[in-house]
Amino acid sequence: MMDTPMRQSAEQPGPLAPDRGEIALGGAYALWRERRSHLPALREKPGTPPERLLQAVWHHQRIRRDQLRLGDGRPVRVLHPGFRNREAGPDFRRAVVQVEGEPPRIGDVEVDLQSACWRQHGHDRNPAFTKVILHVVWEAAPPAFSPTFELKPHLDAPLSELASWLGTDAAENYPPDLAGRCASGLKRLSQDQLTDLLGQAGLARMRRKASDLEARARQAGAEQALWEGILRALGYKHNVWPMLRLGELLPALRAEPPASRLHWQARLFGVSGLLPGDLVRANPGADGYLRRIWDLWWRERDQMAEFTLPAAAWRLSGLRPANHPLRRLALAAHWLTDGQLPAQIDHWFRAPIDRADLVGSLQRMLETPEDPFWGWHWSLRGRRLPQAQPLTGPARITDLAINVFLPWLRMKATLAGDTRLQQEAEQRYFAWPPAEDNAVLRLARNRLLAGHTRWRPGAAALQQGLLQIVRDFCDHSDSLCSTCSFPGCVAELAPSGSA
Numbered sequence: 423m424m425d426t427p428m429r430q431s432a433e434q435p436g437p438l439a440p441d442r443g444e445i446a447l448g449g450a451y452a453l454w455r456e457r458r459s460h461l462p463a464l465r466e467k468p469g470t471p472p473e474r475l476l477q478a479v480w481h482h483q484r485i486r487r488d489q490l491r492l493g494d495g496r497p498v499r500v501l502h503p504g505f506r507n508r509e510a511g512p513d514f515r516r517a518v519v520q521v522e523g524e525p526p527r528i529g530d531v532e533v534d535l536q537s538a539c540w541r542q543h544g545h546d547r548n549p550a551f552t553k554v555i556l557h558v559v560w561e562a563a564p565p566a567f568s569p570t571f572e573l574k575p576h577l578d579a580p581l582s583e584l585a586s587w588l589g590t591d592a593a594e595n596y597p598p599d600l601a602g603r604c605a606s607g608l609k610r611l612s613q614d615q616l617t618d619l620l621g622q623a624g625l626a627r628m629r630r631k632a633s634d635l636e637a638r639a640r641q642a643g644a645e646q647a648l649w650e651g652i653l654r655a656l657g658y659k660h661n662v663w664p665m666l667r668l669g670e671l672l673p674a675l676r677a678e679p680p681a682s683r684l685h686w687q688a689r690l691f692g693v694s695g696l697l698p699g700d701l702v703r704a705n706p707g708a709d710g711y712l713r714r715i716w717d718l719w720w721r722e723r724d725q726m727a728e729f730t731l732p733a734a735a736w737r738l739s740g741l742r743p744a745n746h747p748l749r750r751l752a753l754a755a756h757w758l759t760d761g762q763l764p765a766q767i768d769h770w771f772r773a774p775i776d777r778a779d780l781v782g783s784l785q786r787m788l789e790t791p792e793d794p795f796w797g798w799h800w801s802l803r804g805r806r807l808p809q810a811q812p813l814t815g816p817a818r819i820t821d822l823a824i825n826v827f828l829p830w831l832r833m834k835a836t837l838a839g840d841t842r843l844q845q846e847a848e849q850r851y852f853a854w855p856p857a858e859d860n861a862v863l864r865l866a867r868n869r870l871l872a873g874h875t876r877w878r879p880g881a882a883a884l885q886q887g888l889l890q891i892v893r894d895f896c897d898h899s900d901s902l903c904s905t906c907s908f909p910g911c912v913a914e915l916a917p918s919g920s921a
């Protein structure tokens with residue numbers, strides 16, 4: 423049976439709700455805040471705290487950390503709770519946990535309401551969960567995974583207090599205790615020093631991308647290197663490899679080039695292995711389109727069989743419809759039909775340009791004619807949209823420019839020995855406005871820039887610099903930063919005695 427606090431409802435105030443005295447003291451506002459934090463808890467599943475609260479409790483370690491015991495009674499220490507995983511798979515990655523008498527273990531942590539969820543949710547059969555080192559649950563009886571840790575007896579405050587805390591900034595923000603070891607040194611840097619440091623790292627990243635493209639261009643030619651880079655970027659972030667494979671296949675796919683955009687879409691969809699074998703019953707509007715695609719694809723399917731990827735090569739779960747690989751391939755089909763993309767990028771690069779209009783000018787250059795199907799549908803199964811949606815927007819243009827076009831243009835300038843154009847590519851890179859925020863950037867800011875709470879990289883190149891530091895240092899260290907040399911490097915810029 424559940425504890426009394428978990429059995430209350432919104433109509434029957436219990437210990438989770440403030441008593442009348444508290445309401446009188448805090449006024450209506452206190453009550454609104456209480457409602458805000460409690461109601462989701464009560465809605466999720468009567469009698470249990472919401473999983474979101476359990477995840478926040480684990481993330482912030484709102485437990486009596488010096489008295490922790492596993493379900494089997496062994497003492498355990500949490501050296502690092504891990505990093506929140508917002509995608510499919512375990513809730514926390516790269517945690518560090520030490521069971522008494524054993525060396526520390528590094529791996530993933532899954533948080534569930536009950537032990538039985540381990541099997542009910544299929545974690546025991548899911549390869550994404552093979553690195554789990556700890557199952558954290560509200561109630562552990564009987565445990566389904568070893569080791570299991572039960573939160574309920576270890577909380578550092580009454581559940582009602584924690585439910586109130588959930589939804590506050592303190593609970594929503596990244597736990598300050600988990601900032602990286604470099605954060606204090608980076609905090610001592612002035613804004614100019616920090617901008618300069620991130621700029622240097624961003625430039626290193628751009629030049630590395632240019633040299634990767636150069637290596638490929640030496641084997642396959644500059645244009646083929648560009649197409650592969652574009653397809654790869656269109657696959658970001660879950661389908662980079664199958665997209666790159668399609669890019670590598672382009673010379674074969676172009677041997678007898680399709681004459682129309684629709685034919686290019688049929689060929690790319692067919693070779694991707696993602697073309698549905700049957701009509702999309704859920705969406706009759708797509709059937710006509712799919713019939714025309716199949717009319718084209720079935721004639722060449724056997725001829726292309728050796729290139730066709732297995733559908734299992736793609737990761738489709740958890741993707742937003744706008745990011746589905748078929749939609750991105752539909753865009754690539756437009757550019758391949760036209761065939762002028764490399765020349766257009768060159769033309770855009772050589773034309774004088776207003777630095778404030780970098781994104782807009784490139785977007786106008788790369789705009790595709792409205793696609794009669796993909797302009798009006800996010801996916802084959804989705805309903806017709808009330809308004810046409812372009813296949814490219816500023817966010818996609820920025821990703822392509824920063825990761826592919828500008829490094830490619832710099833590479834071409836290098837191969838041509840043209841220093842002026844090399845500089846022009848780098849200047850446009852540094853002038854490019856920031857890309858959309860994402861989970862990797864947020865984590866990097868939280869770990870590295872915890873001391874610069876209000877600072878946001880004001881340019882895409884600085885965001886790239888942050889990512890490069892993660893790649894060069896964080897990715898080679900553990901969550902505790904114990905083997906990282908970056909704090910020492912930062913200390914050279916701002917010794918600890920400095921302001």
Ligand code: SF4
Nearest residue numbers: 602603604896903906
């Ligand atoms: S691993 Fe290194 S660079 Fe990353 S947060 Fe820790 S100290 Fe900073």
